[in-house]
Each structure stands twice: as C-alpha cells, then as structure tokens.
Amino acid sequence: xDGDGYDLSGFAVPEGIEELHHLxxxxxxxxxxxxxxxxxxxxxxxxxxxxxxxxxGSPPGxxxxxxxxxxxxxxxxxxxxxxxxxVADLATEMPGVDAESGRGLPLAHAILDEISYQxxxxxxxxxxxxxxxxxx
Amino acid sequence: MQIEQSERDGVVVLATSGRFNMVxxxxxxxxxxxxxxxxxxxxxxxxxxxxxxxxxxxxALIGGLKTARQASGDLRIAAAGDQVVTVLKxxxxxxxxxxxxxxxxxxxxx
Numbered sequence: 414x415d416g417d418g419y420d421l422s423g424f425a426v427p428e429g430i431e432e433l434h435h436l437x438x439x440x441x442x443x444x445x446x447x448x449x450x451x452x453x454x455x456x457x458x459x460x461x462x463x464x465x466x467x468x469x470g471s472p473p474g475x476x477x478x479x480x481x482x483x484x485x486x487x488x489x490x491x492x493x494x495x496x497x498x499x500v501a502d503l504a505t506e507m508p509g510v511d512a513e514s515g516r517g518l519p520l521a522h523a524i525l526d527e528i529s530y531q532x533x534x535x536x537x538x539x540x541x542x543x544x545x546x547x548x549x
Numbered sequence: 550m551q552i553e554q555s556e557r558d559g560v561v562v563l564a565t566s567g568r569f570n571m572v573x574x575x576x577x578x579x580x581x582x583x584x585x586x587x588x589x590x591x592x593x594x595x596x597x598x599x600x601x602x603x604x605x606x607x608x609a610l611i612g613g614l615k616t617a618r619q620a621s622g623d624l625r626i627a628a629a630g631d632q633v634v635t636v637l638k639x640x641x642x643x644x645x646x647x648x649x650x651x652x653x654x655x656x657x658x659x
Contacts, residue, residue: 427572434568434601453632460603464571510645513612516604523639 419481425466425494426474433463433479444483448546455488455543458524461517462492462539470496486548487526492539498532552580557656561589564652566598569606569633577606581613581624590622593655596648597628602636610646627655 421436423429437456441447459479466477475496482489505522508515521528527542550573553564561584565577577594584592594610596602610626617624629637629648637643649655 430570430572450631450635454635456601457603457632457636460570460601464603464605467571507640510642511611511615513608513615514604516607516640520604520636520640 417483419479421479423477423479424474425463425470425477425496427467429477430460430463430467433459436479436481440481440483447483447488451488451543451545454524455490455541458521458528458541458543459490459492461521462528462541465517466492466494466496466499466537466539469499470494472496485545487545488543490541492541494537495535496537499530499537503528503530550576552577554580554584556589557593557652558659560591560593560656560659562593562595562652562656564595564598567600569596569599569602569609571603571605574603574605574609578609578612581609582616585616585620585622590617590620591659592617592622592624593649593652594624594626595628595652596626596630596633597652599633600630602633604640607636607640607642611642614646623659625649625655625659627652 419436421432423432441452475494477492477494479492505519507519525541526544529540531538550565550567555562563580614624626646627649628651634648637646
C-alpha cells in the first residue's frame with residue numbers, strides 16, 4: 414500500500430457512518446499537507462451520500478465498500494453497495510430555508526466538483542471528486 | 550452524545566457535543582420540543598462541542614426553530630465551529646439561523 418489509497422468495507426448502518434468518519438480522520442493525520450478545509454468539506458459530502466444509502470438503501474443495512482484516493486490534485490472516492498438500485502434523484506436544488514429535509518444531496522453537489530451515480534453489474538456506485546485547494 | 554441543559558436570564562441553553570447527525574438529531578429535536586412544551590420557547594443551542602453537523606442536524610435545528618417560533622419564541626445557535634458555519638452558508642440557512650459567537654452574546658441580544 415502506498416499510503417494514498419484507502420479501502421473500507423462495512424454495512425450501511427449508523428455504525429458504518431462512524432467508521433467512515435474514523436477513516437477520514439486517519440486520512441487527515443496521514444496527510445498533513447492536505448488542506449483542512451478540503452478534507453472537512455469532502456467528509457461532509459461523503460457522509461451525506463452515505464446517509465442517503467443508510468436511509469434509502471434496500472434491503473436496510475446492505476453491505477458497502479468505500480474507497481478513497483488522495484491524489485496530488487484531488488480527493489476521489491467511491492461508495493459502492495450491493496443493494497437494490499437506488500432511485501437516483503441527484504437533486505441539485507437546495508430546498509427553501511424552512512424545509513426540514515432534502516438538503517443532503519444538494520449539499521454534496523455544492524461541495525463536490527464531480528458526483529455521479531451508476532449501477533453496474535448489480536452494484537450501486539456513488540463517485541465523488543473534489544479538487545484540492547490550489548490545484549486548479 | 551449528551552445534551553446538557555441550563556438556564557440564563559429566562560433562556561434555556563441546550564449544549565450538545567460530538568456529531569450532530571442522523572443518530573443524534575432526533576434526540577436533540579425531541580429535547581427542543583419538550584423544552585417548548587414545558588413553556589420555555591426561548592432556546593439557545595450551544596454548538597461549541599459539536600465538531601460535525603450533517604443535513605439531519607440542520608433539519609433538527611430548522612424544526613426546532615419552527616417549534617419555538619410557533620410558541621412565540623425563537624431558537625438561536627451559538628459557538629458554531631468552522632464546519633457548522635460553512636455548512637450553514639452552503640445551505641443558505643445562515644439567513645435564518647445566525648450563528649452567535651458565544652452563548653452570552655446569544656442571550657444578551659435577545
């Protein structure tokens with residue numbers, strides 16, 4: 414392992430969200446050169462996508478795999494699960510200020526430079542990319 | 550996650566810590582609802598100990614704000630960290646949930 418790639422397998426349950434937080438903390442400590450703001454926002458987007466799988470994945474608690482690469486110009490991650498196809502509503506519009514839900518995916522959109530959902534060979538893949546500060 | 554409750558000048562302060570997420574958000578929203586139902590509709594949520602908020606946490610704050618205002622009160626947030634402030638801006642919620650620097654400032658300015 415070259416120290417730049419991370420791979421975590423688990424389940425789409427709240428404990429799995431905690432594991433993602435812990436992994437992203439490790440990314441920060443392994444890469445002191447990584448801009449703290451970039452990592453903070455990337456973590457926010459990753460958790461929103463993961464929340465979406467926990468809340469809407471079927472069957473509940475499906476197995477998932479998270480991979481993350483720290484590249485010179487970007488952070489790139491994929492969250493894959495083997496549940497049924499998601500109703501991929503890649504909503505980008507932020508709801509009104511009085512809404513109590515519906516901000517997860519728009520928030521991820523606001524943070525990420527690339528976000529996509531694909532279903533390939535019965536596996537759901539959420540792909541997330543954020544350019545690193547000063548790497549445009 | 551723990552929620553510590555105190556009172557200052559007739560304002561209830563709810564201090565929470567850790568991650569304000571899909572697990573903790575329903576508990577915090579329930580506590581806000583209970584506080585308003587008990588007749589205390591002026592609430593400050595002290596976020597000094599919160600290092601991460603997600604959209605579930607935001608939803609709980611908006612729900613709490615609505616509950617408090619329906620009872621002729623209000624809900625304010627104080628001592629939010631960088632991640633919370635950034636997420637509030639990205640979601641435009643800083644327009645209705647202005648972060649006060651400290652609990653004292655939130656209570657004093659009522």
